[in-house]
Amino acid sequence: MLLITAWALPVGVVSALAAWGLLHLIGLVTNLVFYRRAATGLVAPGLVHHDPLLVLTAPVAGGLVIGMMARFGSEKIRGHGMPEAIEAILTGGSKVSPRVALLKPVSAAISIGTGGPFGAEGPIIMTGGAIGSILAQALRLSADERKTLLVAGAAGGMAATFNSPLAAVLLAVELLLFEWRPRSFVPVVASVSTATVARWVLLGGAAIFPVPVTQPHLSGWVDALCVLSGVTGGLLAVAATALVYLAEDAFARLPIHWMWWPAIGGLAIGLGGLVEPRALGVGYDVIDELLTGRAGLALIIGILVVKTLMWSLSLGSGTSGGVLAPIFMIGGALGALEGRWLPTVAPGFWAMAGLAAVVGGVMRSPLTGVVFTLELTHAWATAPALLVASTTAYALSAVMLKRSMLTEKIARRGLHLTRDYTTDPLETFFVDDVMATNVPVLNGQDHVGDVVARLSRAEEVHPLYPVAGPDGGLVGVVTHGDLTRPAVAGERAGTVADLMCPVGVMAHPDDTLRHVAYLFAEHGTTHAPVVERAAPHRPTGLVSLPHLLRARLHDLTEERHRQRVLPAPRHPVRRSRAGGRGPGRRPSERTNAGR
Template sequence: MKINQNKLLIQFLRWRLQHVTDKQFVYILSVVIGLIVGVAAVVLKTLVHAIRHLVHIWSPFEEGNFLYFFLPMVGIAAAVLFMKYIVKSNIRHGVPSVLYAISMEQGKIKPHQTFSSIITSALTVGFGGSVGLEGPSIVTGAAIGSNVGRILRLKYKQIILLIGCGSAGVMAAIFNAPVAALVFALEVIVLNLAMSSIVPLLLASSAATLTSYFFVEQDVLFHAVELFNKGYEILDVPSFVVLGVFTGLVSVYFKRMYIAIEAKFEKIESRKHRLYIGGGLLGLLLFFFPSLYGEGYEFINMAFRGDYSFLFANSIFVIFEKSFLLTCVLFCAVILIKVIASSLTFGAGGVGGIFAPSLFIGAIVGLFFWYVFEYFQIDAPVTLFVLLGMCGTIAGVLHAPLTGIFLIADITSGYGLFVPLMIVSAVSYATVRIFENNSVYTYLLAKRKQLITHNKDQSVLTLLQIKKLIETDFNTVHVNATLGELIEVIKYAKRNIFPVVDDDGVLHGIVKLDDIRHIMFSPEKYNKIDVRTVMHMPKYYFSPTDDMDDVVAVIQKSGHFNFPILDNGKYIGFISRATVFSEYRKISEFFSEE
């Protein structure tokens, strides 16, 4: 059966090469991928809502209900068991896993990611994990694009483009925001694509949006359009700037707290211990702060209406609802603790994304600003500030100012808010960049020098590999050889550098032709001078595992042209300045091709 399938595939690919150009084929595939990921997004939404509905039927939440403490752990445990016994593989978190695949795996994403992220994230979020579904959805879309491209034997750049199509399609289907999805793919995934690649991304986003609309029609995530009926005034600009600074600082806190908690959990080797510690602490937080339960999108919709009662619902803090000062404290607590709750969900083994927590925190920040203005009888449209807060945290946490702007513009079905969105987004992003160079998504990859998608120069250096650049046509000479024996080697050599090695291949030094030119035509010295006396150990040398970033830096700094490659002291070959920069230019041209 498998042989027949392979024959059919080969026949199809031959027909395709004869009748359909590469560009046309990619256009067709982008539409197909858009349709598939649109269905995947609907399936994920439906699955989460079904799980959440069943959970609430079986365990109705009442004030002080202790099930808040246990349910998230149950969902995370189910996700962990699914990974261990069904998939038998760890599932990386959201967007970072896509960036890693592009950077280090030639765009290869494991086939199980086409469904495993959907199931595990649905279990995590459905039972109350304080994370979002967008990250796993993006992994699913990217995995679909990657595997379609690999099955159809496409080129590397075409596979990367289909990964972008899958990611953009999912975002478009979830938020009903095709323009924001396109911007997200270019800004966050940052594919280093030529302008000709925009069309497939547009086709995938449109197809996914229409597919989602076909199944759920007007069932959108956010209901801000019908509520937003008031614009802004020029006197509001200072408050926009302050909001931008505040969301920027919150974003810095988000990243640093997330990384700190992740580092703590990485030191815990046992999965059980991670589950018990992370799940237990998460349950404790949800018991005291029920508004942190799940994605929190229903609370964002309440925030659009100026309704902050969810902060007190089913909470022990309900007695403080009439106090302005204590309500402000509770606002700040929810903003800060949401980050901890999301990080604990990941640490315990749950699967999800940080997009939804970022939006939730931004909405709470905007609602908090409105609440303070309202208390001091300053006229401020609550929906406007909630939307701007969401824009600010997307710009700050994800380092995606354009995505923040266009997502909110899509949500509000217009561009009337463009100026305040630009102000908040730019100020938030600028504030974050004072403290942090990389987002939560890119921090670890950049630290390990594994990130190629956000820096073209780094992209090329990452793809360069020392092992493929080693030149081995240098004639070696034994460390105990005489000058006469060296001259015999020179007679048949094509290069003017001679590595000096012992019986075990260990490098003792090198001899350059220029070093012996003054004595090489004096036969009387051939048996009197040893190689040891004319050799020298090179100042710079590398190993096959050295980072190309460091190698290129040394090459530029030293001014030398050839560098020995040693593996535990043993001579392997040389790497030359000319070869490195020739390969660098070749790969750069590859990235720049239309």
Template sequence: MFVKGKIFWLRLSRQLLRPKRLAFVEACLIGLVSGLAAVLLGQAVDWAGALRVHISYRWPAYLVLPGIGLVGGILAGWLVERFAPEASGSGMSEVKAVLARVPMPLNLRIALVKLVSATLVLGSGMPLGREGPTVQIGAALANQLSNWAPTSPEHRRQLIAAGAGAGLAAAFNAPIAGVLFVVEELLQDVSGITLGTAILASFIASVISRLYGTHSLDLNLNLAVTHTTFFAQEIPFYLILGVLAGLLGILFNKSVLASLALNRRLLSLSLPRRIGIVGLVSGGVIALLPVAFRNNAGLREILLTGDADWLFAAIAFLVQFTLIILTYGSGAPGGLLVPTLGLGAALGYLVGATEHSLLGMSAATTYAHVGMAAFFSAVSKVPITAVVIVFEMTTDFNLVLPLMIVSVVAYLVAEKIDHRSLYDLLLEWKGIHITKEPSTEGLLAQLSAADVMQARVETLSSQMSIDEAVKAFSDSHHRNFPVLEKGRVVGIVTQKDLVSIAAQHLDTDTAISQIMTPEPVTVSPTATLAYVLQLLNRYNLSCLPVTEGRKLVGIITRSDIIRVEAERLSGNTQQVEPKSAPSYVIYQTRAPATGKGRLLVPLSHPQTAQTLLDMAVAIAKARNYEIECLQVIIVPPNRVPSETPVQISKSLQLLQRAVLLGEDWRIPVHTQIRVAHNVAGAILETVKDRHIDLVLMGWKGTTLTPGKVFSRVVDTVIRQAACDVVLAKLDEKRAFDRWLLPMAGGPNSSQAIQLLPALASLSKSPQIKLCQVFQPNESIPDTGLLENSVNFLQRRVKGNVMATPVHANSVAEAVLDCAKQNNSDVIILGASRESLLQQVIQGNIPENIYRKSNCTVIMVRSATA
């Protein structure tokens, strides 16, 4: 009952924790937290700002404003310098660096320090914005969440981007702009999950901001509705506004860098002193100006509602431009996007006032609205976001065309002078250069588990005892074993499970099903490595079984992924890059699956097809395998397989014979016809695509290809197939009564012995002779291997089994003599990938036996050899 309950909760948790479902849940949480943080920052800044203005009315402004600026700057600087130096500045460039995979801190500590220090700076009257802090706070909170719930690097990156978008959306109350800013400037990724999480987080953050915020940046809520128009005659003035915004935007960016350099080189002061001095100067300047300058949001409203004149706008632009540059250069925590909106409004008002005096068409306030987008676009190099953000704040459709004109013109002018955005320049000033190179996650998203998994897996049976499992662990270097029951994955046992045996007071005779982890996390062969890595991180695993349904087809470990990483970094990606499929499946049939394994039979010659199918049926019956029959149709290299018309009538007749044979023996038979440039490639693709466990091939016995051992097809399959291979050279008699098995030890001989009972069933009364060749000087040979093999076969073969030790100098000649004396029908050999080929090339055992014998020769190559 306990195990069933555990399985239920495991299944439920995995359903809820599926990547996309979890991503959207996390996006909702990120949007909620980011929105609340933005509301808290906005209300704190508005409360502090209102208190500062109120005090300046009651006491002398020339004392109050500089004093508040000095105290607020010192406190904010001390907080940042003492607890989180990374919280200085806007924070937008740091978030962009993290999203570009630059290792920089971004956590809850930075978010809290940024929240408090930005409140002190903005509340004391310094002319910076709160959008930079809200973006960094949102990204930091999202990153902290991904650390609490471990995930893949790419998924973590998307969550950070969603947090940044939510922060910007909450600051401007513009959810669409928040998403676009993520896509256009920060992440530059339009994948489904990125857009989904960013949209959801930005929407929720905007809702929170609208419900509980102050709407200080929502022009549609705070300003009186003004009548905006657009006439064709105004286009030249909008073009002029775009050009001016582009030029002044570049000047603004260069001035920010110059201010930072000045503070670094000439002012050897601590951060609290630098910000305090800037706060003092800023307060002093504002105290000398009209009362409207004491509230930065109110100053922008005056420009946008038409309550100003051209002189007021000019003074506002010059004063704000200078103070923003000085304040940001000191390292004060605050954003630059909102200030650029104010500068753009002042610049647009000046151009609008000029147009109104000459043509009298549109009010200067229309140009003030449009100027915000122009300056924003020039500074940040995000024309689409600039258009949308002003439109979302005004919801005025009459502004769309002017916004598009000025934003694009400003962007093109600024791009012509310097293609880098303000945040790129800030990163380069810090020595961080972001280049758009292929990412590791990009490579991991292209590769699948089947590309790098280990096809041969050490497993345990669910019926094994704990004592047997401990022995298996001691005999292997692996730390995890999938547990199979009737060929299907039912659990996994790790070293940690063995350690917990004593605590559970279990006997060593207890079945491992009592200690294994049931329903283990698995992946399909088509899963991307990025998804595999995400699962490994989320569940803190070192490996994952790869399954097709419930059938185990391989295992993938962290080491496999690290190997791919290492090969990519070393520039050797030939072995890991996905290969294009040269063959094309034009026909296939499927039968019910057993889930125990698959045996592939490439059929080419009708003369040998029936014998190969009989052998395949014998093996499939013994192992409960499915049979996969393959017909390959070759086309010229200059023809595309998928586009070349071919005749398949003869191939269908051959495959139909296999299907009927399978029906007679109640064995599932799958069939397929592939069009390819070469047979070997088609066979290897089928082995990979269909997760073949054993390939049974026929060979005619000769080759005319220079340098080839058997033939180009056979050599390639023997070397590269990641499964067992059985190669049969059939004689004309096709008899299977008398068998000769030369013994040499090793995995291939063992594999041949394991296969022999199935093949021997082709005869009603098989006679099997095992021989082992010893050197003449071995007077007392060790026949232990022979005896064990005889005992094994006698229990499994209904026939006569005997063993003979032979003394000879030539192993090949001794085997051939034994075959001749025994009148053998079949010789079955074991051979490995490399040693076999090398031996044959040098004229050793397999070649002599394979070529000189007059009977059928079956060669077995184990995948583990």
């Protein structure tokens, strides 16, 4: 852990430099395309009036370039980055090609700089992850250690992009690590910390979208309304996710090569830009207006409708760009629209609630949605209400959609991915809880025929039998199949020692079943004798694969079996006016009727 943490420190710094470079590259392309000047500052395409032909054709040209880069460079640059990082972790041994580290930020800068309605965070996740992975590939590390450095680079890039270290760590835990262990958590935090410090030096440490909220008027009534905000945010998340994959399915049915799809998606971007120019590009200026309560109704509706459509359609075309910034804008617009009818809590409060809700619903990461919103705005006092909105949207999304936007893409590539964190039942059961203790210990000098006859009268047949030597100590094992082979049984000759095998695997009563499962997998077996640690030559039982399944069955029973633990309340029996035990039949009649 300490070695990987030491390597994670420079990974965080390099990831921050990559984030700084990507933001400046996006600014350079945007300035060249829409303002015809050489500058690297981030600027929105729709701040001034542009030639409609430029608005229409620039995204198409950008899509053509990205399609060619993907076909002749690397297909891994397609998409928004996070599913690709997850796939590299799950199936690629956490190995990312150096080519992807170079092409992904360039393609994202071209996509966003020519008007694409995307964010920089998805590409920087892939780029930062590639930086960590490339370093890990140059070292002698395991796949799990490569994964840790990959995620450390991705989280470091995220922290540097948004100045959001806590959200970056949560994103790593909720979406990328697939575990909660010191060996991975500590290096990720180290990388995020160094990336954040580097970001302060390169880009400053102020909030990206500061919202002056000190004492919001929070109450139980506001929390109840946040449930409503969460419901609408969850419905929007479901609709946007469905629209992305409807678009992806529609593009897949086109009779042309996928290289041309981003250009068609660029046409959708251009048409949307003609309707609402401020929906083009990253849109940080629009997010700022939404979160500070300065956006007008026309802009709110334009972003909510046009941005959602052009983002979903273009993302479905397989172009390059992130999802977080568009989600921030769409969620903020939804909340700002609701805030025109909901009671005033603080400037931009309902936009923040909408943002947290849509992030929680789209990405199925409610804590990340809340913390992202708080770190973007520094409106820490709104945390309890935002948690209600984000969790409500998350719950609604989980009920209505089988998978999130990220895991659906993974599933379409033939992988099953669960986001549930639960205790492994194999960790909570010990060998002593499930092992068979009535296993006969055979003597190596016994004749096979006598042993087979004796075992045929036994109540239970075991797959393996320990074999003891003259002193009673464990000297080997013999399988039931070897004992009962027709040739051996027919001869009625030979001793157990002639069929005996060496003891390859032994378990102890205090071993967890998870440890035993690893032993079985490592040695290619399904059963092992159990011996005491203090007396390793004295067999006390047998553990086999069916015993491991008992723990899983217990977990399944706890999940599905419903029962009343406390007794039901007993209602007093009403007496009739005549002094009887109540109206109706006599006690004997009621008893007989209930039998």
